[in-house]
Amino acid sequence: MPDEKREPQENSPKNSGGKPDEQKPITTAKVEAAVHLIVEEAKKKETVKAIEERVQTSLEEQKEFQRFSLLFRFQHFLLFSSCIILIITGLPIKFAHSGWAEAYFHLTGGIAFSRLFHRIGASVLIFVGVFHVFYLAFTADGRKNFFSFLPKIKDVTDVFDNLMYFFGFRKEGARFGRFSYLEKFDYWAVYWGMVVMILSGLILWFENQSMALLPKYFLDMALEAHSDEALLATLAIIIWHFYNVHFNPEKFPMSWTWYTGNISREEILKHHPLEYEELLKQRKLQELQKALEGKEELNGNKDKPPGKNLGGVEEKG
Numbered sequence: 001m002p003d004e005k006r007e008p009q010e011n012s013p014k015n016s017g018g019k020p021d022e023q024k025p026i027t028t029a030k031v032e033a034a035v036h037l038i039v040e041e042a043k044k045k046e047t048v049k050a051i052e053e054r055v056q057t058s059l060e061e062q063k064e065f066q067r068f069s070l071l072f073r074f075q076h077f078l079l080f081s082s083c084i085i086l087i088i089t090g091l092p093i094k095f096a097h098s099g100w101a102e103a104y105f106h107l108t109g110g111i112a113f114s115r116l117f118h119r120i121g122a123s124v125l126i127f128v129g130v131f132h133v134f135y136l137a138f139t140a141d142g143r144k145n146f147f148s149f150l151p152k153i154k155d156v157t158d159v160f161d162n163l164m165y166f167f168g169f170r171k172e173g174a175r176f177g178r179f180s181y182l183e184k185f186d187y188w189a190v191y192w193g194m195v196v197m198i199l200s201g202l203i204l205w206f207e208n209q210s211m212a213l214l215p216k217y218f219l220d221m222a223l224e225a226h227s228d229e230a231l232l233a234t235l236a237i238i239i240w241h242f243y244n245v246h247f248n249p250e251k252f253p254m255s256w257t258w259y260t261g262n263i264s265r266e267e268i269l270k271h272h273p274l275e276y277e278e279l280l281k282q283r284k285l286q287e288l289q290k291a292l293e294g295k296e297e298l299n300g301n302k303d304k305p306p307g308k309n310l311g312g313v314e315e316k317g
């Protein structure tokens with residue numbers, strides 16, 4: 001029988017006189033390893049706490065936060081410059097028979113001037129429209145903004161929360177992330193408006209070529225859409241957008257974010273508290289990651305504490 005021939009084992013339960021399922025004796029080495037593990041874990045917790053506190057304090061001391069990158073501001077600059085030119089040169093064409101338009105044409109040297117500058121403005125708008133698509137697709141900043149602009153269920157609940165707040169049923173309104181539902185609406189209205197204005201404008205611009213390809217009612221529809229959307233866009237910009245960035249008492253005479261790209265600490269906390277919280281989380285994670293990488297380097301040293309992992313306890317084979 002193989003069992004009878006087996007040599008008695010040192011430390012075997014039989015040898016030590018213990019029962020087969022009794023615990024093995026705890027050796028000094030094991031106690032040391034356990035103590036080491038506990039100390040290392042405590043140190044780690046202390047380090048994490050210290051890092052988190054450092055990040056929190058540094059963020060609390062930060063007075064300004066970047067909201068828009070240079071590339072974003074460049075596009076916004078081209079967008080509003082071209083829109084101003086297009087409105088100034090387009091509306092007199094729409095209302096060509098009114099007294100004020102006649103006075104305008106008289107001052108600027110005739111309708112030919114408006115037609116030319118309208119086409120220059122249109123070319124800039126087309127450029128910025130195409131540029132924006134590439135920016136969204138091929139830059140990290142663009143992709144980040146695009147996903148932040150996408151409508152979410154939270155936007156619907158935010159509208160509800162704010163209505164409850166405005167009617168006095170709640171003490172606090174909705175808390176927003178990077179973009180509120182109003183800002184998202186503003187963005188998509190411009191986006192949609194641009195598509196309509198560029199497509200209808202191109203049909204008007206290249207009237208002969210488009211009539212060679214399309215039925216006449218396309219030209220009528222394009223003129224109608226272009227003319228009406230132009231008025232809608234102008235009113236939306238003056239009433240909606242200008243209120244948000246200029247006439248709102250908090251912003252008057254204007255918010256300089258379009259130029260500096262920054263918003264103040266008070267603004268981010270008041271209007272984008274969830275973005276602030278996200279920023280805090282990300283910075284903590286980054287700092288912890290850095291610390292972790294530093295520690296791994298340390299573990300690569302000769303005088304590293306015992307163990308392969310950060311806990312410091314060597315896994316013996």
Ligand code: HEM
Pocket residue numbers: 082083086087090091093094115118122123125126197198199200201202204205206223226227230231233234
């Ligand atoms: C914010 C953007 C724009 C606004 C506010 C605007 C406004 C206007 C207005 C009010 C008219 C007069 C329509 C009428 O006669 O009832 C007009 C005409 C026209 N627009 Fe625009 N437009 C814009 C963008 C564009 C774009 C992107 C293009 C070209 C792609 C374009 C090309 C034209 C052309 C070719 C005409 C006809 C001008 C003429 O009689 O020679 N527009 N626009």
